[in-house]
Amino acid sequence: KAIMPFGNTHxxxxxxxxxxEEFPDLSKHNNHMAKVLTKDxxxxxxxxxxxxxxxxxxxxxxxxxxxxxxxxxxxxxxAGDEESYEIFKELLDPIISDRHGGYKPTDKHKTDLNxxxxxxxxxxxxxxxxxxxxxxxxxxxxxxxPPHNSRGERRAIEKLAVEALTSLxxxxxxxxxxxxxxxxxxxxxxxxDHFLFDKPVSPLLTCAGMARxxxxxxxxxxxxxxxxxxxxxxxxxxxREVFRRFCVGLQKIEEIFKKHxxxxxxxxxxxxxxxxxxxxxxxxxxxxxxxxPKLSTHPKFExxxxxxxxxxRGTGGVDTxxxxxxxxxxxxxxxxxxxxxxxxxxxxxxxxxxxxxxKLEKGEAIxxxxxxQ
Amino acid sequence: xxxxxxxxxTGRNTAVMMAxxxxxxxxxxxxxxxxxxxxxxxxxxxxxxxxDLRKHNNCxxxxxxxxxxxxxxxxxxxxxxxxxxxxxxxxxxxxxxxxxxxxxxAGDEESYEVFAELFDPVIKDRHNGYDPRTMKHPTxxxxxxxxxxxxxxxxxxxxxxxxxxxxxxxxxPPACTRSERREVERVxxxxxxxxxGELAGRYYSLGEMTEREQxxxxxEHFLFDKPVSPLLTAAGMARxxxxxxxxxxxxxxxxxIWINEEDHxxxxxxxxxxxxxxxxxxxxxxxxxxxxxxxxxxxxxxxxxxxxxxxxxxxxxxxxxxxxxxxxLPLLSKDPRFKxxxxxxxxxxRGTGGVDTxxxxxxxxxxxxxxxGKSEVELVQLVIDGVNYLIECEKRLERGQDIKIPSPIxxxxxxxxxxxxx
Numbered sequence: 001k002a003i004m005p006f007g008n009t010h011x012x013x014x015x016x017x018x019x020x021e022e023f024p025d026l027s028k029h030n031n032h033m034a035k036v037l038t039k040d041x042x043x044x045x046x047x048x049x050x051x052x053x054x055x056x057x058x059x060x061x062x063x064x065x066x067x068x069x070x071x072x073x074x075x076x077x078x079a080g081d082e083e084s085y086e087i088f089k090e091l092l093d094p095i096i097s098d099r100h101g102g103y104k105p106t107d108k109h110k111t112d113l114n115x116x117x118x119x120x121x122x123x124x125x126x127x128x129x130x131x132x133x134x135x136x137x138x139x140x141x142x143x144x145x146p147p148h149n150s151r152g153e154r155r156a157i158e159k160l161a162v163e164a165l166t167s168l169x170x171x172x173x174x175x176x177x178x179x180x181x182x183x184x185x186x187x188x189x190x191x192x193d194h195f196l197f198d199k200p201v202s203p204l205l206t207c208a209g210m211a212r213x214x215x216x217x218x219x220x221x222x223x224x225x226x227x228x229x230x231x232x233x234x235x236x237x238x239x240r241e242v243f244r245r246f247c248v249g250l251q252k253i254e255e256i257f258k259k260h261x262x263x264x265x266x267x268x269x270x271x272x273x274x275x276x277x278x279x280x281x282x283x284x285x286x287x288x289x290x291x292x293p294k295l296s297t298h299p300k301f302e303x304x305x306x307x308x309x310x311x312x313r314g315t316g317g318v319d320t321x322x323x324x325x326x327x328x329x330x331x332x333x334x335x336x337x338x339x340x341x342x343x344x345x346x347x348x349x350x351x352x353x354x355x356x357x358x359k360l361e362k363g364e365a366i367x368x369x370x371x372x373q
Numbered sequence: 374x375x376x377x378x379x380x381x382x383t384g385r386n387t388a389v390m391m392a393x394x395x396x397x398x399x400x401x402x403x404x405x406x407x408x409x410x411x412x413x414x415x416x417x418x419x420x421x422x423x424x425d426l427r428k429h430n431n432c433x434x435x436x437x438x439x440x441x442x443x444x445x446x447x448x449x450x451x452x453x454x455x456x457x458x459x460x461x462x463x464x465x466x467x468x469x470x471x472x473x474x475x476x477x478x479a480g481d482e483e484s485y486e487v488f489a490e491l492f493d494p495v496i497k498d499r500h501n502g503y504d505p506r507t508m509k510h511p512t513x514x515x516x517x518x519x520x521x522x523x524x525x526x527x528x529x530x531x532x533x534x535x536x537x538x539x540x541x542x543x544x545x546p547p548a549c550t551r552s553e554r555r556e557v558e559r560v561x562x563x564x565x566x567x568x569x570g571e572l573a574g575r576y577y578s579l580g581e582m583t584e585r586e587q588x589x590x591x592x593e594h595f596l597f598d599k600p601v602s603p604l605l606t607a608a609g610m611a612r613x614x615x616x617x618x619x620x621x622x623x624x625x626x627x628x629x630i631w632i633n634e635e636d637h638x639x640x641x642x643x644x645x646x647x648x649x650x651x652x653x654x655x656x657x658x659x660x661x662x663x664x665x666x667x668x669x670x671x672x673x674x675x676x677x678x679x680x681x682x683x684x685x686x687x688x689x690x691x692x693x694x695x696x697x698x699x700x701x702l703p704l705l706s707k708d709p710r711f712k713x714x715x716x717x718x719x720x721x722x723r724g725t726g727g728v729d730t731x732x733x734x735x736x737x738x739x740x741x742x743x744x745x746g747k748s749e750v751e752l753v754q755l756v757i758d759g760v761n762y763l764i765e766c767e768k769r770l771e772r773g774q775d776i777k778i779p780s781p782i783x784x785x786x787x788x789x790x791x792x793x794x795x
Contacts, residue, residue: 012453013452013453013550014550014552017550017552017553018552021551021552021555021556022550022551022552023551024551024613024616025580025613025616028580057550061612064612064613064616065611065612065613065614150417150422150457151421151422151423151424152416152417152421152422153417155421156417156421180425180428206606207611207612211465211607212461212464212465212607213424213425213461213464213465214465216424216425216464
C-alpha cells in the first residue's frame with residue numbers, strides 16, 4: 001500500500017502536544033462523531049495510522065468543521081481507506097451502532113442481490129409514482145477512498161472503472177463521459193437526463209477533501225463521493241424492473257473488476273465498505289418520486305414513514321424541500337438488512353401510501369391502515 | 374540574522390524543538406523513512422500525480438513544470454508539509470480569465486525554502502520581477518520619514534494601513550494543528566494585553582463572543598467571517614472554525630488585530646478622515662510594541678532578508694502592506710485616463726467592500742499594488758503622493774482644466790533597474 005500525499009502528514013509532529021491541547025472543541029456540535037469522541041478515545045487513537053497514512057484527525061475533520069445540521073444528524077466522520085474501519089474501530093463502531101439502529105460489532109450483514117426474491121414491485125400506480133430509482137456505491141479494493149486518494153490513484157481508479165464499464169454489452173452498453181472533457185452539448189444532455197453530478201459544494205464533503213482536483217478523474221459512472229456510484233432508474237412505477245437491471249448490472253461489473261484482480265471492498269460484518277459510515281451495508285437507497293399532496297399534510301405522515309422504515313426528501317435529493325406535494329420516498333436503513341429486504345420495504349410501503357392517498361382523496365379516514373410498530 | 378533554529382531554543386518548551394529534528398531548518402528531507410513511501414514512489418511516479426493545469430490561469434500553473442514537480446513531490450518540510458499541499462488551492466481553483474490569482478500557499482516558513490524551485494518563479498511573476506535569489510527586501514518602519522500625509526477630507530473619507538505577521542516556529546493557517554493555532558492565539562493575546570495608553574484594548578474570541586458583542590463588531594465593520602472563498606477553503610484555512618480565532622481592538626477602535634484568519638495575525642490601523650501620517654505612526658508604533666512584547670517571552674516574527682515578512686500567501690510577502698484610502702473621485706473616475714494614471718502611480722482600485730467588490734457610486738478604495746521589494750515607508754509615501762496627485766486631478770477637472778498622466782514610477786528603486794524584467 002502506498003502512502004498518499006494529502007491529509008495530516010505531520011501526525012507524528014502533533015504527538016509532541018498533549019491530548020488536551022489537540023482535542024477539538026466539540027461543545028457546540030451535534031453529530032454522531034461529536035457524541036462518541038472522548039479524550040480517552042482520542043488519546044488511544046491519535047498516534048495510529050492506516051497503512052496508507054490516514055489518521056484519526058483526517059477521519060474526524062469534516063465533523064469538527066461542520067458542527068451540525070438543524071434537521072439531520074450527520075455522521076461527522078469519513079473513512080480514507082478500507083483499513084480505517086479497523087484501525088479506528090473504537091471510534092467508528094459506536095458511531096455505526098448509533099447510526100444503524102444498534103448494529104453491534106459482532107453482527108453480520110447479509111447481502112442479497114437476487115432480484116427474483118423481490119415480491120411484486122412492478123405495479124406501482126403510475127398516476128402517483130412518477131419515477132423509480134435504486135442507487136448504491138462501490139469501492140474498489142486496493143485503493144484509498146476519495147477523501148484521501150492522490151491524483152495518480154484517482155486516475156488509476158477511473159481507468160480501471162472505464163475499462164470495466166466499456167466491456168459491458170447488451171442492455172448495459174454505454175458511454176463514459178469524463179467531466180473534464182465533456183462538451184457543452186453532452187453536458188446539456190446529461191443535465192436534462194438528471195445524470196450529471198456537480199462538484200460538491202456541501203461543506204460536509206468539501207471539508208473531507210472530496211472535491212480536490214475537481215474535475216480530474218471524474219466522470220459519469222465514476223468517482224464522486226465514493227469510487228463508484230451505481231444508479232438504475234426509469235420513469236413510472238416499475239420498481240421491479242429497475243431493481244432487476246440494478247442487480248444484473250452490478251454483478252456483471254463486479255465480475256469484470258474481479259478479473260482485473262480488484263474486487264469490491266466488502267466484509268461479513270460491514271457489508272460493502274463506503275466512504276461515509278452511513279452508507280455501509282448495502283449502501284442502497286431505493287426510492288420513488290411520488291405525489292402525496294394529501295397524505296403529506298396528514299398529522300401522522302412522519303409517524304407512518306418511521307413505521308414503514310422509510311424517509312422523505314425533496315425531489316432535488318438530500319437537503320431539498322418538496323415541490324408541489326411530490327416527494328422522494330426511500331428506505332431509511334442500509335446496514336443489517338439485505339438489498340432485497342430494503343427494496344421490498346420501499347415497494348410495500350409506497351403501495352400502502354398510495355392507497356392512503358386515494359382514500360384521503362375520497363374524504364375517507366386512514367387510521368385503520370396505519371401499520372402497528 | 375542568527376539561524377532561526379537556534380532562536381527557537383530560547384524560552385519555549387523542548388518538546389517543540391525535538392519535533393523539528395536535527396539539522397538546519399532550511400534542509401528538506403525525503404519521505405523515505407519507511408518502505409511504504411518508497412513503494413508509493415514505485416507505483417505512482419510523479420508523472421501519474423502531475424496535476425492537469427491546461428485550463429488553469431494562475432501563477433502556480435504558469436510556473437509549474439513536470440520537472441519541477443518531479444523534483445519536489447517527494448520532499449517535505451520539517452513539519453511534513455508537501456508541495457501537493459502547497460498547490461492544492463491552485464489546482465482546485467483554475468482561476469479567472471482576467472484576474473491572475475497566485476494559486477499556492479505556504480504551510481510553514483520552511484516551505485519557501487524547500488519548495489523554492491516553485492515559489493521563486495511564482496514570486497517573481499507576482500511581484501513584477503523581484504528575484505528572491507539575488508535581491509534583498511528592505512524593511513523600514515520609521516514613520517517619521519513620511520511627508521505630506523494629511524489628505525483633503527473633502528475627498529478622502531478614511532485612511533487605513535494593514536499588514537500581517539506570522540509567529541516563527543508555528544505552522545501557518547493551511548497546515549497548523551489545533552494546538553498550534555491555539556498557541557498562536559495565546560502568544561498574541563498575551564502580548565496584546567501588555568499594550569497601554571492609546572493602544573490598550575480587548576480581545577474577543579470568535580467562539581465565545583456574545584450576540585451583542587458580535588452585532589457591535591459587525592456594525593463597526595471589524596468582524597471577519599468564516600472564509601467561504603474557495604481560494605481559502607481549498608487551502609485548508611477554514612478548518613476547525615471558529616477554534617482559536619478572534620479579534621482584538623484598542624479602546625479607541627483605531628488599531629485592530631485579526632487572529633488566525635488567513636494569517637497568524639493581520640494588523641490594521643485605521644481612522645475616518647485623511648490623516649494617513651497618524652494612521653501609519655500608530656501602525657508602526659503598535660507593531661513595534663507587539664514585537665517587543667512577544668520577544669520578551671522568547672518568540673519572534675517570521676522574517677528574512679530575501680522575502681521580508683513571511684505570510685501564508687506569496688502575494689503578501691515583503692511588507693505584507695496595503696495602505697489605502699476610501700476616496701470620492703466623481704469626475705476623475707469617469708475620465709478614460711483614470712486606469713492609466715493609477716497604473717503609472719502603482720496604485721490599484723477596489724470597491725469599498727474590499728477585494729472582489731465593485732465600487733458603489735464614485736467612492737473607491739485606492740491602495741498600493743506592490744508589497745515586495747519596497748519598504749513600508751516607501752510604499753506609504755507612494756500612496757500618499759499618488760492620492761495627492763489624484764486629488765489634484767479631481768480639482769483640476771472641477772475647474773475645467775486638463776490633467777496629465779504621470780510618468781510611471783520606477784520599480785525597485787533601491788536596486789539597479791533590470792530592464793529586461795520590466
